[in-house]
Amino acid sequence: MSAESVHSSAILFETGQVENLSGTAPTGPDNVVRSQWIDDAQRRWSALRVLVVALCFLLNALDGMDIVIMSYIAPVLSDDWALSPESLGVIFSASLAGMVLGCLFVAPLADRYGRRPTILWMLALITMCMMASGLATSLAQLVAARFVIGIGIGAILASMAALAAEFAPPHQRTLAVAVVNAGYPLGAVLTGLISVVLLPLHGWQAMLIGSSLLSLVALILASIFLPESLEFLLRRQPRQALRRANAVLDRLGEKRIRTLPTITEDHVDHSWRAVFARGRAASTVCLWIGVFMAFMTLYFAISWITKLATQAGLPLGSAIYVGTIFNLGAFFGTVAMGRIAQSLGLQRVAPVFLVLAAVLLVVFGAVSMPLTWVLATSFALGMAVYGGFNAFYALAAELYPAAIRGTGIGWAMGIGRFGAAGGPLLGGMMIGQGATLSVIMGVFAVPLLVAAVMASMVRRR
Numbered sequence: 001m002s003a004e005s006v007h008s009s010a011i012l013f014e015t016g017q018v019e020n021l022s023g024t025a026p027t028g029p030d031n032v033v034r035s036q037w038i039d040d041a042q043r044r045w046s047a048l049r050v051l052v053v054a055l056c057f058l059l060n061a062l063d064g065m066d067i068v069i070m071s072y073i074a075p076v077l078s079d080d081w082a083l084s085p086e087s088l089g090v091i092f093s094a095s096l097a098g099m100v101l102g103c104l105f106v107a108p109l110a111d112r113y114g115r116r117p118t119i120l121w122m123l124a125l126i127t128m129c130m131m132a133s134g135l136a137t138s139l140a141q142l143v144a145a146r147f148v149i150g151i152g153i154g155a156i157l158a159s160m161a162a163l164a165a166e167f168a169p170p171h172q173r174t175l176a177v178a179v180v181n182a183g184y185p186l187g188a189v190l191t192g193l194i195s196v197v198l199l200p201l202h203g204w205q206a207m208l209i210g211s212s213l214l215s216l217v218a219l220i221l222a223s224i225f226l227p228e229s230l231e232f233l234l235r236r237q238p239r240q241a242l243r244r245a246n247a248v249l250d251r252l253g254e255k256r257i258r259t260l261p262t263i264t265e266d267h268v269d270h271s272w273r274a275v276f277a278r279g280r281a282a283s284t285v286c287l288w289i290g291v292f293m294a295f296m297t298l299y300f301a302i303s304w305i306t307k308l309a310t311q312a313g314l315p316l317g318s319a320i321y322v323g324t325i326f327n328l329g330a331f332f333g334t335v336a337m338g339r340i341a342q343s344l345g346l347q348r349v350a351p352v353f354l355v356l357a358a359v360l361l362v363v364f365g366a367v368s369m370p371l372t373w374v375l376a377t378s379f380a381l382g383m384a385v386y387g388g389f390n391a392f393y394a395l396a397a398e399l400y401p402a403a404i405r406g407t408g409i410g411w412a413m414g415i416g417r418f419g420a421a422g423g424p425l426l427g428g429m430m431i432g433q434g435a436t437l438s439v440i441m442g443v444f445a446v447p448l449l450v451a452a453v454m455a456s457m458v459r460r461r
Contacts, residue, residue: 045169048227048251052167053176055226056160057183059123062218063153064187064327065211066130067095070146071306071323072195073204075316078307080204085307087139089428092303093421094143098150099157100417106155107410111403114238115163116228118406122152122159123222127215134208154417158410165397165405166229174346174394178338181390185330185382188302192324196317227251231402234261274404275411283399283458284412287392290454291416293447294354294389297361300423300444301326301385305378308437318371325375329382337387338394346395347456353388354452358445360384365441388451392416395458419447 070077074088083091102122110118126149133145161177168176191211199207230252233245237260246256275284305326309319333353341349360381369377393409400408423444430440 045172046252048248048253049167049169051225052227053164053179055222056164056180059119059156059160059218059222060180060183061187061190062211062215063126063156064184065191066126066149066153066215068188068302068323068327069191069195069207069211070095071303072192072320073199073207074303074307075310075319076199076204081139083139085428085432088307089303089425091139091143091146092299092424092428094146095150095153096299096417096421096424098147098152099154100150100414100421102151102154102156103158103410103412103414103417105414106151107158107414108407110155110159110162110406110410111232112236114228114232114236115159115166115406116226118159119156119163119226120219120223122155123215123219125149126152126156127212127219130208130212130215134205134212154414155410158406158413161393161397161409162402162405163229166231166402172342173397174341175338177394177397178334178341178390181386181393182331182334182338185327185334185386188327189324189331192320192327196320196324199320229402235403275400275408280399284408286454286457287396287399287412288415290451290458291392291412292419293451293454294385294392294419295416296419296423296426296447297357297444297451298385298389298423299420300427301361301381303424304427304431308431308440309374314371314374322374322378326378326382329379330386333383333385333387334390336383337391341391341394346391346398347458350388350391350395350455351452353384353391354448354455357381357384357388358448358452361441361445361448362438365436366438385448388448388455391455395455399458 070092074092077083077091078088106118106122129145129148129152133142133149136142136145160180164176164180165173195207198210227248228244230245230248233241233248238244242257242260245260249256306319306323309322310316314322337349337353360377364374364377364381392412396409396412397405427440427444430443
């Protein structure tokens, strides 16, 4: 093996646990070369690494807009179409149910065919269906469009987390994934601020059509600037892998390679069974349970917080601000979680965020407060809920090696989205049955406590 071939193999190895393509630890002189490459090259941020994380952040912000926009337009849509809380719950859950299919069955394609094509095709699908949802004239049409949007978003979220993890310096992988995930609530914040101004003037249809145009712009930018994962190119070696890998290396400012590394495995299992292999079974089960529980409460809050605020007596504009400040807190909470976890570890930080979120949820529902304190509590709740939840993305990125990272993240989030789909439905039924705000919030605090326990039990082997 030439020195340059060794150099290319080094790109594949991850910090803390250097592996070759067969999954065994390399020994001998090659290991020294690989370790030196990781220390000297992979630990640095470069323009391309920053660009990839920034693009994934932007796409995640648009995904946040596409999902959370329904909670902002729900009061107007409900009045316009005379919808019951149960019907609104179906609309909220349609996209979340689609995300289950996207995570389980589309996201694993990123490990087989690449991160870039998966992201681009799904982004095109989202763009078309966002336009269709803005033009819908019936509940069935809107639910169908939202369901397909969910499929695309479910696939993209897992692919972006994997791509950000693979381009970030290894010791800052948790922070990179956290920054990307922070785009989701920031998109929701901007959507809320825009909704306060434009929703009363132009109606809910214009809001959905406008979001489709923004998705189209993002699709154009991603098709021009978003590269394929270097780890994917060297592990899977698709057509023209050498040329494409060298193009990425050029953009990274690294030395070109003459040959592709030798793949010692005849076949890599990309099915869901692979996530249980090599001692990962217990952590995978804990990850799935934790994500399910966290998703249940998170998407209940995302979907219903604006509507609950109006039912509590706040005018629509103030209620939208409550939802907006919740998502603003989510942005800061996600970034803070990533920064703190770099020093203290995800298994310690995530449970603290989740327990704090459970406490704040109970306070939000049980304590009567003036608007200023309602907004402050909503901000803190967003920080804690989102910070704790998004830790699961980073936990999954750490738990699974690059060869199955898209599959591992996709399946964890897919299983979890059963909770995401059920949360808004359960909330709608409780609201429709006349449950008090304190009872509703107390019920949804329990899954957060379960998620905290599960997060502490996820261990990278």
